[in-house]
Amino acid sequence: MNCAKAQDMFSAYLENVMEPSQRVAFEQHLATCPSCKASYEKFNAALMMLEEMPQVEPPADFHASVMARVERERRVEPSKVRWWNLDWQHVFTIRVPARAVAMGFAVLLLMVMAVQFTPIGHSINAVVFPGRTVGNPVGDDDSSDAPKAGVLNSGCDLAKSGLCINVSNDSSGKAYTLRLSSKDGNPVDYSVYTRTGTSAKNGVANGFVSRGQQASVTIDVAHDRQTVVTELKWHYRGRSYDRLAFLPPTFDADASAKKIDMSFNKTTVYQALDQVSRSYGIVILASGNLNRTIKFGGVDDGNATDAIYAVADKANMTWQALAASVYEMEPTD
Amino acid sequence: MLCPKRSERLSAFAITDKQACSWGAFSPLSQACRTGRGTRLLFNTSRVKSDTDKAITRAEEQVLIQRCKDGDICAFDELVIRFQKRVYNFAYGIAGNYDDANDVAQEAFVRVFNSIGTFRGDANFTTWIYRIVTNVYLDERKKAKSHRQISLDEYVDLDENSVSRQIEDDNPLPAEVAESKERNQIVRNAINALPDYQRIIMTLYHLHDRSYEEIADILHLPIGTVKSRLNRARQALKEKLETESELFG
Structure with missing residues (x-):
């Protein structure tokens, strides 16, 4: 091996990508040529x-x-496009993404077939009012719209917010489970926090929900005498969403029969909902700004629905019963 | 613009396999994965991330990129935070000075923002970013050349035999300047004096741990060309540093 050839091999030797025979020849050359040896050391x-x-x-x-x-x-x-400054050549040479169009048709066809072949009354989602769907308990054949005790369903507006929330409580009543699902192709990231009374926010879980997957978050209320307020945050199509679930320490599926006196005075909406949730043992899902102060209100010998109505009236919110002892409230647009 | 604070954002981007994982469960896993160190070159001890780590990062990036495509400025904000150090260092490596590095890195991010809609999901995002920085730099060089703005560390020509037009700095370095600082400056000057493509390849390979395949992808060059240019660049660097007798004691 001569010196020029050895110099060319510096990189290969350094990266250890030489044939064993070449390596031996190279090392032999370096051993006998002080100039190449010094040169390699400098390299x-x-x-x-x-x-x-x-x-x-x-x-x-x-x-x-x-x-x-x-x-x-x-x-x-972007500058306004008018007919006189439109790029007409471009208009006539517009390229259509053939695969995307074909996919679109295929999806449309599948959707039409799904609607055609889904027996009415057995669909998983039942429409409660326009634009809003509520998940029915799985395996429940009774398709009546009457709210059922024990299974607590929440609002789920996939088209709008991308995430479905389903709340249920276990038979012992000591824990609630939030089930999150999404039908969107992109994973939706979520975070869950809990808060009791005036305690600081406590991170419970976070992650992503993808289409066809379900994330469950269990909130244990066995040790709490207060309502555990669970905050759920997620992102969807560039927007942030925030929903609070007031989970009472003791859930009462029959809260509409419970008649009590309850009053609030110059409290925040949050505090009022906390109080209603705990007093009646009902789950309340709420969105919007709950830090506003509301004036005097309350119920005398009223049931849970009366109390919800009283708060909603003062806080300028709309409400609905999603199931027995489960209510949803949101700000009036 | 109101994006969440960094700490909140970080937790929101932890990813789980199937179900919700408990808060903070991720850090021990990541720590366990991060203990591995590897070497690529004989003396290169740069940290090598585990496959799990990489997969997590990749998955998080995919989500961020999709959110950027959907017009979420906060997702872009997060991408800038994640990539700014790498982008700025690469821009500095190839531009050779802080001012140009700042211009190139900023312009590169603006270009990323404007063209993220064209980024294909199956491509490697890091490679794509390196390509954008390289293109911004080469475009700026071309522009500077056509406007005949020749700065102090401009080169006479862009071909492989170009000669640096650097003006010699006769002032001796202050005595208190650490030896390593002085040495780094000498190496930096030597790198700056290399032709553009050699400098870019050297920076990608030795300072950013990119493989031959990735460099070929970034620069749209055949792998053989990348290898031969890297070899030539290494020889050139050695020759330039050889003249600095104090370096090799």
Whole structure:
């Protein structure tokens, strides 16, 4: 092996990608040629120095500068297209994504078939009012719309928020299970927090829900005498969603028969719902700003529905019963 | 723009296999995965992430990218946080000075934002970002060349035999400057004096741990070309540093 050939092999030797016979020849050459040996050592040392170069830190305002530039770009409105400045050539050479169109038709066909072949009364989701569906308990053949005790279903507006929430309590009444599902192709990320009384928010679980999967989060209320307020946050199509579930320490499936006196005065909506949930043993799912203060209100010898009505009336919220002892409240648009 | 705080965001991006995992259960797993260290070159001791780690990161990135495509500015905000150090370091590695690195890295992120809709989900996002930074840098060089704005560390020509136009700095470095700092500056100058493509390949391979396949993908070059240019660049670096007698004591 001559010196020029040996020099060409420095990289291969360094990366250890040489044939064994070549390697022996190379090492033999280095052993007998002090100049090549010195040259290889310098080659090696130079690369070592290169790899030891420290990393640099971006300037402190780098992130802010990037985001400011991106914000500016977003605000620049695209120029209006009018018929006289339209790119007509482009209009006639528009390319249609054939595969996407075919997929679209296939999906449409499947949806039509699904509707055709689904027997009425056995569908998993029953429409409660336009735009909102409620999950029926699985295996329940009674398709009447009457709320049922024990299984607590929540609102589920897939088209709007991307996530379905189903709440149930176990037979002992010591724990609730939130079941989250999504029909969207993209995983929906969620976080679950709980809070009792005035205690700080406590992270319970987080993760992703994908189509066809279900995430269950169990909230144990056995040790609490207070309502455990569970906050569920998730993201869907660039928006953040937030829902609170007031889970009472003792669930009473028959709360509509319970008549009690209850009053609130200058409390927040949150505190009022907490109180109603605990007093009647009902689950309340609520969204919107619950930090607003509401004026005097309450019920005398009223049942759970009366109490919910009293809070909703003062807080300017709409409400509905999702099942026995399960209510949903949301701000009036 | 109101994006959640960093700490909240991090927890929200932990991913689970099938069901909800309990809070914080992830860190021990990640820690366990991160103990492995590996070497690629004889002396390269850069940290090698485990496959699980990589898969998690990849899955999180996929979600972030999809959310960016859906117009979620907060998801882009998170991507900038995740990639800014790497992008800035790569921009610095190839541009050779802080000012140009800042311009190139910022412009690269703007380009990522504007063209994320065209990013194919099956491609490697990191490779895609490196390609964008490289293109931004080469575009800026072309622009600078056409405007005849020749800065102090501009090169006369872009071909492989180009010569640095650097003006010699005769001022001796202050005595208190650490030896390693001085050495790093010498190496940096030597790297800056390499032709563009050699410098880019050297930076990707030695400072960003990219494989031959990835570099070929980033630069749209055949693997053989990448290998031969890297070999030439290494020889050139050695020759440039050889003249600095104090380096090799």
